[in-house]
Amino acid sequence: MSEVARKICLLGDFGVGKTSLVARFVRNTFSDKYLTTVGVKVDSREVATAAGPRKLVVWDIAGKNALDSVSQAYIRGASGLLLVADGTREATLRSALYLQVQARTTLGEVPAVLLVNKLDRVDDWEVKPATIAELRKTLPVFETSARTGDHVEAAFAELAGRLPA
Amino acid sequence: MSAAIPPLVAAYLRDILVQAASPMVLTFGPGFALRGAAGDSTRIGVEPGAAAEALRELFTGMPLDEATVLPFVELPGGRHVHVHLLPDGALFHLLLLDASGEVAKARPVQQRAHDAEIAGHEKSRALRRLKQARAELEAQRRALLEANTLKDALIATLSHEFRSPLTAVFGHVHLLEKGGESAEGRALALRSIRRAATHLLALSDNLLAWARDAAGAGVPPEAVPIDAARILAEVRDLFGGAAEDLGITFEARAEVTGEPPLGDPLRLRQMLINLVGNALRHAAARRIEARITANHGAVEISVGDDGKGIAADAQARIFEPFNLGAARGVRGTGLGLAIVRRMAREMGGEASVESAPGQGATFRVVLPRQVAPDPAAPPPPRPQRGGRALLADDDPAQRTLLRMLLQELGYAVYEVGNANDAVTYAAAHAPDLAVIDARMPGLSGNTAVYRLRSQGFSGRIVAVAGDPTPVAREAALAAGADAVCPRPVDSIAFADAVLGG
Ligand SMILES: Nc1nc2c(ncn2[C@@H]2O[C@H](COP(=O)(O)OP(=O)(O)OP(=O)(O)O)[C@@H](O)[C@H]2O)c(=O)[nH]1
Ligand SMILES: [Mg+2]
Numbered sequence: 027m028s029e030v031a032r033k034i035c036l037l038g039d040f041g042v043g044k045t046s047l048v049a050r051f052v053r054n055t056f057s058d059k060y061l062t063t064v065g066v067k068v069d070s071r072e073v074a075t076a077a078g079p080r081k082l083v084v085w086d087i088a089g090k091n092a093l094d095s096v097s098q099a100y101i102r103g104a105s106g107l108l109l110v111a112d113g114t115r116e117a118t119l120r121s122a123l124y125l126q127v128q129a130r131t132t133l134g135e136v137p138a139v140l141l142v143n144k145l146d147r148v149d150d151w152e153v154k155p156a157t158i159a160e161l162r163k164t165l166p167v168f169e170t171s172a173r174t175g176d177h178v179e180a181a182f183a184e185l186a187g188r189l190p191a
Numbered sequence: 192m193s194a195a196i197p198p199l200v201a202a203y204l205r206d207i208l209v210q211a212a213s214p215m216v217l218t219f220g221p222g223f224a225l226r227g228a229a230g231d232s233t234r235i236g237v238e239p240g241a242a243a244e245a246l247r248e249l250f251t252g253m254p255l256d257e258a259t260v261l262p263f264v265e266l267p268g269g270r271h272v273h274v275h276l277l278p279d280g281a282l283f284h285l286l287l288l289d290a291s292g293e294v295a296k297a298r299p300v301q302q303r304a305h306d307a308e309i310a311g312h313e314k315s316r317a318l319r320r321l322k323q324a325r326a327e328l329e330a331q332r333r334a335l336l337e338a339n340t341l342k343d344a345l346i347a348t349l350s351h352e353f354r355s356p357l358t359a360v361f362g363h364v365h366l367l368e369k370g371g372e373s374a375e376g377r378a379l380a381l382r383s384i385r386r387a388a389t390h391l392l393a394l395s396d397n398l399l400a401w402a403r404d405a406a407g408a409g410v411p412p413e414a415v416p417i418d419a420a421r422i423l424a425e426v427r428d429l430f431g432g433a434a435e436d437l438g439i440t441f442e443a444r445a446e447v448t449g450e451p452p453l454g455d456p457l458r459l460r461q462m463l464i465n466l467v468g469n470a471l472r473h474a475a476a477r478r479i480e481a482r483i484t485a486n487h488g489a490v491e492i493s494v495g496d497d498g499k500g501i502a503a504d505a506q507a508r509i510f511e512p513f514n515l516g517a518a519r520g521v522r523g524t525g526l527g528l529a530i531v532r533r534m535a536r537e538m539g540g541e542a543s544v545e546s547a548p549g550q551g552a553t554f555r556v557v558l559p560r561q562v563a564p565d566p567a568a569p570p571p572p573r574p575q576r577g578g579r580a581l582l583a584d585d586d587p588a589q590r591t592l593l594r595m596l597l598q599e600l601g602y603a604v605y606e607v608g609n610a611n612d613a614v615t616y617a618a619a620h621a622p623d624l625a626v627i628d629a630r631m632p633g634l635s636g637n638t639a640v641y642r643l644r645s646q647g648f649s650g651r652i653v654a655v656a657g658d659p660t661p662v663a664r665e666a667a668l669a670a671g672a673d674a675v676c677p678r679p680v681d682s683i684a685f686a687d688a689v690l691g692g
Contacts, residue, residue: 083251156645
């Protein structure tokens with residue numbers, strides 16, 4: 027038996043960069059071209075945590091601003107959530123937080139980390155720094171860039187560290 | 192229609208459907224061990240071993256003893272399948288049905304919808320920026336236009352206001368040079384020269400006051416004990432002769448109740464000179480009365496005349512500099528009244544006029560009690576200098592310059608060469624000030640500023656920007672900077688940005 031595997035899901039509105047974050051995390055690649063995800067794609071990568079190595083099974087779920095019954099079926103068995111928003115579109119931040127609430131129906135309370143993505147375009151950001159400072163009081167928040175890789179590793183590691191042993 | 196489909200037809204139909212669906216079935220035992228594979232693996236493009244591996248991963252954390260459907264799962268080869276889990280005693284089957292046809296139809300629709308929404312969002316952002324840039328340009332244009340109009344008015348006023356007293360001086364000097372004047376005539380000429388010179392002096396004082404203030408170099412008003420009688424005596428000395436020559440009765444009176452008031456004697460004097468000079472030259476009065484009334488510290492200056500008065504619609508405009516648009520020779524074409532009002536406001540008071548055509552005019556300046564600085568009290572709160580400053584700039588030369596400027600302002604400086612280190616240092620040491628170069632390779636300065644703020648950094652942030660266009664400024668401020676200092680750095684502008692001046 028190899029390392030312990032844990033399922034985590036990326037939830038967020040369309041186009042926020044979920045697929046790009048997974049590509050950066052798993053393959054260290056990035057593409058500017060937007061190819062929308064249909065259904066779900068599952069990838070995996072091993073990470074080291076304080077409790078030993080973990081295999082993260084990462085579910086990249088098609089972007090939605092609400093969880094339908096199919097998405098509820100997708101997230102079953104997940105031990106943690108990566109909530110993803112796009113800093114250049116404030117509305118996607120609300121979607122991410124709403125998705126977290128909806129996921130409770132299926133998962134109950136599981137560890138979650140919020141990624142506000144596209145930090146390389148900070149000059150176009152609608153999300154205010156004060157908003158993020160406020161959100162940090164309730165959950166870990168990372169400003170990330172899938173394009174530059176900035177804080178992507180840190181965000182995944184944070185969630186991995188919070189997963190139940 | 193309630194009769195069952197005959198078994199033969201049902202079996203036939205099932206064969207057709209199964210063939211059309213070309214399913215792949217993998218059967219697993221306990222521990223997700225592959226027990227068997229059936230169906231068409233070519234259609235799905237993954238051979239059973241690899242598929243089993245992918246499916247084990249897929250079902251991580253999920254119950255295997257419940258019927259489950261996972262539609263549209265993208266397999267490692269890029270093909271989509273619907274995955275059905277069917278428990279079967281100690282075993283379970285995973286049925287994979289090809290979904291690539293459905294995906295081929297659904298994806299373009301979804302892609303178009305998403306692309307359109309994102310493009311719409313980008314477009315509205317661009318439009319908003321464009322509008323903002325246009326509004327800024329328009330405001331700049333208007334300010335330039337206004338400055339230009341003011342400049343024209345200033346030149347016109349100056350040439351007019353300086354010319355007439357100078358002409359008078361030359362005229363009288365010429366008379367005196369010719370000689371042959373009686374002693375009385377000479378005295379009259381000298382008085383006229385003195386009058387013109389007084390006016391010129393007041394005019395140049397006004398100009399200086401105005402220019403100093405426009406340059407932001409104005410001196411704050413003093414609060415020292417005022418000798419009202421003496422100020423009025425000075426004003427009488429200046430204008431008494433002129434009033435007499437013009438046949439005007441000029442009276443000056445001081446009424447002080449309680450302690451002598453505090454105030455700025457130079458400003459009070461200049462306000463009185465402006466008001467009396469105005470009345471003498473423009474009111475066509477027979478009598479002018481200047482008064483300083485002090486009541487337990489509160490001061491009122493008033494200059495009243497019994498002249499031609501000022502129409503109601505003109506009253507609002509006479510306090511404007513150059514009273515743009517007013518006819519020449521009308522009261523308040525210059526700076527005098529504008530300066531009176533500005534000085535009054537500097538001291539927390541107000542200037543006003545009460546008049547009606549033919550009824551004379553009374554100008555009033557009302558000043559609240561001024562408070563003397565307490566010599567024992569700590570010095571007035573200067574902008575806070577000093578403390579610990581974080582300086583982030585990738586260019587060592589620029590960094591050295593900024594460090595020296597910061598040290599001059601009393602800061603202990605910690606230097607970093609990139610934005611990431613800046614964020615880390617600020618999180619650990621919470622400096623009082625962060626000076627961040629907006630353009631650094633890697634993580635940009637604005638990103639660092641944003642991160643500092645989103646981490647809850649509450650010190651002052653100054654962004655140093657090479658191209659402080661309105662858009663660049665806006666971006667730095669939106670990221671959380673308090674001030675943007677243009678590059679190349681000018682020490683005064685930098686100090687202003689750092690101290691928040
Ligand atoms: N500048 C920048 N662009 C990014 C970043 N991350 C993603 N993008 C771009 O954003 C677009 C959408 O990225 P995806 O990763 O496909 O987004 P998604 O969340 O998977 O979208 P759906 O699958 O439709 O839900 C693509 O054009 C990416 O290149 C980033 O960090 N910076
Ligand atoms: Mg995607």
